Amino acid sequence: MTMPIYASPEQFMRDRSEYARKGIARGRSVVVTLFEGGVLFVAENHSPALHKVSEIYDRIGFAAAGRYNEFENLRTAGIRLADVRGFSYDRKDVTGRWLANAYAQTIGSIFSEHQKPFEVEICVAEVGPPGTVPTANDNAPGVRDQLYRISYDGSIVEERKFVVMGGVTEPVITALNATFQVGWDLPTALRAAVTALGSTGENAPRTLLPTQLEVAVLDRSAPGRTFRRIQGATLSALLTPPAEPGAAAGPSADPATADPAGTPPVAPDEG
Template sequence: MSMPFYVSPEQQMKDKADYARKGIARGRSVVVLQYDDGILFVADNPSRALHKISEIYDRIAFAAVGKYNEFENLRLGGVRYADINGYQYDRRDVTARGLANVYAQSLGTIFTETNKPYEVELVVAEVGEDADTDQIYRLTFDGSVADEHGYVAMGGQAEAVAQSLKDGYREGSSLEDALRTAVRALEAQDSDRHLEATSLEVAVLDRNREHRLFKRLSAARIGDLLAAQDSGSGGEDAVGGTASSSGADED
């Protein structure tokens, strides 16, 4: 008669955490960083259909790495939460902090009570009247929440990306400079990698817009921003900005 197999709760949690971390590291990276007019989101994502960056509400956006079906499930839940609270109370009552708390509870419950944790990492960001009132929250697979400032790197070789952001990030950068810093950081994972405009998903929360502050940038616009920055910096390691008319998906 075989002995029942026993795993201590500590070991079980460690195994789940290792499993989730490995899944997240297999994906492509996303970076989020503040710039002079708001918050910039840049994903290494050639897909035009499967978004890693999305609008949640008027001033709030969501970025994720990991398993698409899992973070899409969370995104939809966040949109529902925002819509219901904005409708029942007031649109100003929907905040990134409130949303981060909801996500933290969901992820914490899934991590502790199910066999398979979600292989996801999220950023929930809300643009304020100025950089000091911007809010950026990072959530990990177990429901931990961190209040971030300046920049965040998730997924892939996140440490290499974060180190590049640390070296290159400047407070109050223009959109062009912030995008260049983000792309350089995403390329830092692989010395041979050059990200074209068409393989990037880019969006902003622009505090100068009216009402809905989320805007997705077309490949043509991304290319123009990168090209402008390249010509301004002597063309060093130029990132291809040759995407032409594929810019029709701009909101």
């Protein structure tokens, strides 16, 4: 009779952790950061149809990295759970902390009880009401924006500045730590996040194009549902850095120096 191979519970947990970490690292990174107007989601995503960032409820957003079919199941389950709680009790009872705890319990149970753990890491973000002051101070009074990172083993961490998930995270975290500012505006935060995402991958540092990005915000000033996607010309405009001070202002409009032939001005290139 062949005896089964024995492995300690600690070894099983280590093997599952290594398996999940390798699966998450094969994906592309996602950044979730606070800014003056709410919460910003930036993901490197070359697919226009398969989203890594989405809305869960009125003031709650979701971002994930890892195996798509697994975090998509978590996303849809979270939407159903939030809808049922909001309908049964009150919409104000659906909070980011409550949803993050529910996700942590589900993912933790799968990690410890199933043969294969989920190869996912997710972030649940909740934007504060209008008038909330962005802060990274743990002891700051009042309501603040909330970022919760839930790992493959069900562990949950509340972050104060930003969350980085998927891919090789160390260079992205280092770049964001060097540039992060409490209460920075949307264009500055977006450009910093995109630059940080471009610090990893083949031929890094890379310049990521708008077509390679998935960008969304939880807009604090919006009534009701706050989730907004940023795409197309709006995204391109936000990614364009401001003109340097003292840069050439172009041809003079002084009639005394105008072209005597009256050459019409060239329209800006809209392509």
